[in-house]
Amino acid sequence: xxxxxxxxxxxxxxIHTFAFTLEVGNGYPYSTLEQAAAVAVPGDTILIHSxxxxxxxxxxxxxxxxxxxxxxxxxxxxxVIFDGGTNAWQFTxxxxxxxxxxxxxxxxxxxxxxxxxxxxxxxxxxxxxxxCTFRNINASGNNDLLKLSGLDDFEINNCSFTNGAAGxxxxxxxxxxxxxxxxxxxxxxxxxxIQAKGGTSNIEITRNLFKNGGAxxxxxxxxxxxxxxxxxxxxxxxxxxxxxxxLFIGSEAPIAYxxxxxxxxxxxxxYLPTKWVLRILQETVDPDRxxxxxxxxxxxxxxxxxxxxxxxxxxxxxxAPETFTFSNNLWYxxxxxxxxxxDLPVPDVDNIVGQNPLFEDEHNDDFTLHEGSPAIGSGYGxxxxxxxxxxxxxxxxxxxxxxxxxxVTAANSNIDNALKDIKVWPNPAGHFLxxxxxxxxxxxxxxxxxxxxxxxxxxxxxxxxxxxxxxxLELESFPNGIYLLQIKQGQYMKAEKIVVTQ
Numbered sequence: 001x002x003x004x005x006x007x008x009x010x011x012x013x014x015i016h017t018f019a020f021t022l023e024v025g026n027g028y029p030y031s032t033l034e035q036a037a038a039v040a041v042p043g044d045t046i047l048i049h050s051x052x053x054x055x056x057x058x059x060x061x062x063x064x065x066x067x068x069x070x071x072x073x074x075x076x077x078x079x080v081i082f083d084g085g086t087n088a089w090q091f092t093x094x095x096x097x098x099x100x101x102x103x104x105x106x107x108x109x110x111x112x113x114x115x116x117x118x119x120x121x122x123x124x125x126x127x128x129x130x131x132c133t134f135r136n137i138n139a140s141g142n143n144d145l146l147k148l149s150g151l152d153d154f155e156i157n158n159c160s161f162t163n164g165a166a167g168x169x170x171x172x173x174x175x176x177x178x179x180x181x182x183x184x185x186x187x188x189x190x191x192x193x194i195q196a197k198g199g200t201s202n203i204e205i206t207r208n209l210f211k212n213g214g215a216x217x218x219x220x221x222x223x224x225x226x227x228x229x230x231x232x233x234x235x236x237x238x239x240x241x242x243x244x245x246x247l248f249i250g251s252e253a254p255i256a257y258x259x260x261x262x263x264x265x266x267x268x269x270x271y272l273p274t275k276w277v278l279r280i281l282q283e284t285v286d287p288d289r290x291x292x293x294x295x296x297x298x299x300x301x302x303x304x305x306x307x308x309x310x311x312x313x314x315x316x317x318x319x320a321p322e323t324f325t326f327s328n329n330l331w332y333x334x335x336x337x338x339x340x341x342x343d344l345p346v347p348d349v350d351n352i353v354g355q356n357p358l359f360e361d362e363h364n365d366d367f368t369l370h371e372g373s374p375a376i377g378s379g380y381g382x383x384x385x386x387x388x389x390x391x392x393x394x395x396x397x398x399x400x401x402x403x404x405x406x407x408v409t410a411a412n413s414n415i416d417n418a419l420k421d422i423k424v425w426p427n428p429a430g431h432f433l434x435x436x437x438x439x440x441x442x443x444x445x446x447x448x449x450x451x452x453x454x455x456x457x458x459x460x461x462x463x464x465x466x467x468x469x470x471x472x473l474e475l476e477s478f479p480n481g482i483y484l485l486q487i488k489q490g491q492y493m494k495a496e497k498i499v500v501t502q
Contacts, residue, residue, distance in 0.1 A: 057084020074101030116150030175230020199234025294320030369405025
């Protein structure tokens with residue numbers, strides 16, 4: 001009898017050692033995400049095939065492990081849309097999940113809602129959102145395209161957020177910690193593109209595009225009911241946030257510091273805000289618990305203004321603007337040659353006022369720096385961010401703004417000699433591009449093609465075995481325009497502008 005039980009246990013263990021693909025869709029074993037999630041175990045992949053699925057999905061306690069995540073993926077090359085519902089999905093107490101490739105639209109509440117079930121004693125954690133589209137919400141109030149409550153250790157990468165609710169956010173975080181939002185685009189949002197409040201801390205917001213990103217494109221703090229803080233006794237709305245190398249086009253105010261402390265806004269480019277450049281506010285007032293908004297940094301940013309911005313820095317009551325640090329920002333007013341510079345609460349040390357930053361072509365959203373820009377080499381010597389908006393390394397001394405514009409020299413190079421010698425042709429290119437990788441080591445090579453506003457349109461990785469040079473990159477599916485090609489091997493990277501004309 002004991003031998004029989006042992007054999008049964010071994011069979012059970014062996015069954016659950018293997019990862020399964022649970023396919024969802026018309027004609028597949030599972031017709032809904034809920035059905036597949038109900039049987040998924042660590043290591044499994046829920047693969048959803050082409051189609052439009054109804055929103056209104058609830059999934060509780062779906063958890064992978066640190067060594068065996070659960071993957072929820074749209075099938076490669078297929079369009080998977082979740083349409084409508086109060087929320088497209090609501091996941092509670094999820095952990096170790098990767099969610100990739102979906103479109104969420106027309107929800108009447110929040111697009112996606114991930115939470116900790118109302119108890120931060122068991123936070124949701126380790127969630128990756130990648131290559132997803134959140135758009136066209138069917139709501140106008142305080143509704144968010146992506147709502148996160150009590151989520152720790154997360155990443156949002158290469159997602160787009162478009163046409164949000166007038167009173168809501170693209171991404172709203174309440175009591176979230178240790179996350180990164182990168183390579184995303186936000187366009188035509190309502191109150192905010194991103195808001196971090198309710199005890200949120202240690203979030204990096206980097207290399208994102210904000211185009212008409214709302215009243216406060218990045219709202220660093222806010223006002224949260226005391227019962228919703230995570231942890232419940234958090235002594236701030238937000239802290240230790242990092243806003244690095246983003247591109248802001250329009251919006252009433254690109255940056256709002258609202259009850260946040262120890263937060264950095266460094267090496268961003270802000271183009272034609274419609275009302276303010278930044279705001280310093282305090283919406284949750286309790287001197288016994290919450291320190292005033294203060295001890296924050298605004299540094300190495302390019303700000304390009306016109307007549308619509310009459311107040312550069314809006315300061316509200318119960319704040320500590322005298323504790324802010326301003327340095328090495330470039331301020332340019334295109335409509336006023338005699339503009340004296342910004343009115344700030346403390347001096348902007350080593351700033352540049354009245355000099356055109358010389359963008360390559362701002363009318364076509366090319367905010368890279370033209371040779372001779374006063375922003376080149378004028379930045380304060382911070383360690384982070386290490387990479388600019390396009391993913392290239394900052395030099396020493398670094399440029400001001402989201403784009404490094406300096407010339408690579410032997411003294412500041414992070415480009416291996418072999419990468420310097422790589423040839424890319426033809427340029428301008430038609431239907432294909434040839435890349436000579438013969439001089440590279442026999443190691444992994446990553447090729448990434450992206451628009452000048454940061455949208456990744458193609459990424460390929462291969463092992464250089466010296467039998468494939470030149471590498472042929474097909475361009476037929478890409479519209480005409482200017483792109484940035486990045487070639488990376490190990491810690492070294494080369495970036496080159498490519499003109500596509502077909």
